[in-house]
Amino acid sequence: MIAKDNPYFAVRKRLSNDSGLSYRNDELPLIRDDKKRPIWNMANAITLLTDHGDWQSVLGFNQFTMRRVLLRAVPGxxxxxxxxxxxxxxxxxxxAWFNRNGFPRASMEIVRAAVRKVCRHQSYDPLRDYLDGLQWDGTRRLNSWLADYCGAELSEYLQEVGKRWCISAVARGFKPGCKADHMLVLEGAQGRKKSTALATLAGEDWFSDALPQMGTKDASSYLRGKWIIEVGELEAMRKEVDAIKAFITRQVETFRPAYGREEVSEPRRCVFAGTTNKDDWQRDETGGRRFWPVRVGEIDVDGLARDRNQIWAEAVMLYRKGERWWIEGEVAEQAQAEVADRRPDDPWRADIARVVQSRSEITAKQVLGEMGVLPCDMTPILARRVTQELVALGWERAGRITSGEGKGAARYIPGEDAVRVR
Known part of the structure; x- marks a missing residue:
């Protein structure tokens, strides 16, 4: 993934393996015995791995994958x-290198610990390096990439969510853990190459469509080295809406890695995109404001691959100009309306909307009564069905009725989006 002309390599001078340094030479600040012979300990191992010419530009730490790496071959x-x-x-x-070079009894325990420590001191970030290295050509593509490459119908809403989502990915690259609590959702028939489009945007090594169960340690560690993560088949997750929302809103992953002794806290570097073949995948009673749905058509994977770098270069330019990566105002309202359109049809929806249209407060029982349901037929299941639709229509629970016929019943009032959400 990291090219040899990566900026990281440009700032590290590759020294010759023939360093000319001797373990008895004072050029290396080694701890020595009374005969001036270097002794085998952690401090000396670290000094050798850091300062000896054989080890220059060998060890590194990838801050994106959070893994120790070899930048070139171990000497020998x-x-x-x-x-x-x-x-x-x-x-x-x-x-073996230590054994050949004056330390025949070099212990694996110290070698391993020293290598791991020196790696950490020689870090690089391939995602940041990639973004820093982009040069925008001045042609605007970001507003219309979902239309131009994914066959979606161009609109103000489409332009905004496409642009803001890409900027949020750049923001997570430069500012790990920044707030990015939304998910672009690509809808389209099976075989439309939705996953391929996302993988093309991210780059194969930085894309994933195999996220483990959300909320687990496996899911937390899996995010390492991933820039775009696909959450597939949203309609199959109807019982996991709350878990999805809680997971995508997290900014930092705290977990104990496999074989690790201590917990780690790692700010997120990724953004999420959902994919689905359905148009009734929405199961969130609260409106799902974190989801930004887009219906796609034929996807131009070749065009996306050709222009990928320029799409991200423009997003980097806008990020550096201080552009936000969230939606607001009328676009946010449109997003909620789009999500509401993805709710499974309920034959009662239109009737409930008519009943509450001119009301300032109401209870589920009152709605059922207005719809002609007899008191003897009013069940908790029907009441639950009504309250789900009330919430979907933008109504909010506001305590209980304190007097009169409906005393004690849950009271609902219109929220800010009650009129606008269909």
Whole structure:
């Protein structure tokens, strides 16, 4: 994923393996015994891995994947593609290097600990490097990328959500853990290449469509090294709406990594995109303001791949200009209306909307009565059905009726979006 012309490599001078340094030479600040021989301890191992020419530009730490990596081969090894994650055999190769160079009893415990520590001190961030290296050509594509490459119908709403979502991805690249509590949702028939479009935008190595169960430690650690994460088949998650909302709104992942001794807190670097083949996937009674649905058509994957860098370059330019990455005002209202349109049809919806149209407060029982349901037929299931539609229509629960015939019943009043949400 990291090209050899990456800015990281430009700032690190690759020294010759033949450093000319001796373990008995004062050029290396090693701890020595009374005969001036270097002793084997953690401090000396760190000094050698840091200052000896053999080890220059070998060890690194990928801040995006949160993994220790080799930037080039361990001294004495040959071949292979770099950079790559550290493997167990690499620690053995490092131990062998110490054995060959004056420390025949170099312990694996110290070698491993020293390598891990030195890696941390030589960090780089491939996502930030990628974004920093982009140069925008001045042609605007961001407003219309969902229409131009994904076949969606161009509108002000479409332009806004497409642009803001991309800027939010850039923001997470430059400012890990910043608030980005929304999810673009691509709707379209099976085979429309929705997942392919997202993978093309992110780059194969930085995309995932296999997120483990949300809220688990596995899900938290899985986010490492991912920039765009697809949440597929939203309609199959009707019972998990609250879990999805809670998960996508988190800004920091706190968990104990596999084989780790301490918990870690890692600010998020990713954004989310949902995909679905259905148009009635919405199950959130509160309106699902975190979802930004878009109906796509034929997707131009080749065009998206061709212009990917320029789409992100424009998003970087706007981010640096201080553009926001959330929607507000009429666009936010339109998003809520779009989400409301994705709720499964309820034959009662129009009747309930008619009943509450001119009311300032109401109860579920009153709605049922207005619809002609006899008191003897009013069940908790029917009341629940009414309250779900009230919330979907923008009404909010506001305590209980304190007097009169409906005393004690849950009271609903119109919220700010009651008139606008269909």
């Amino acid at each position: 090894q040959r071949g292979g593609e770099y950079p790559r994650p550290l493997e167990d055999d690499d620690y053995s190769a490092a131990q």
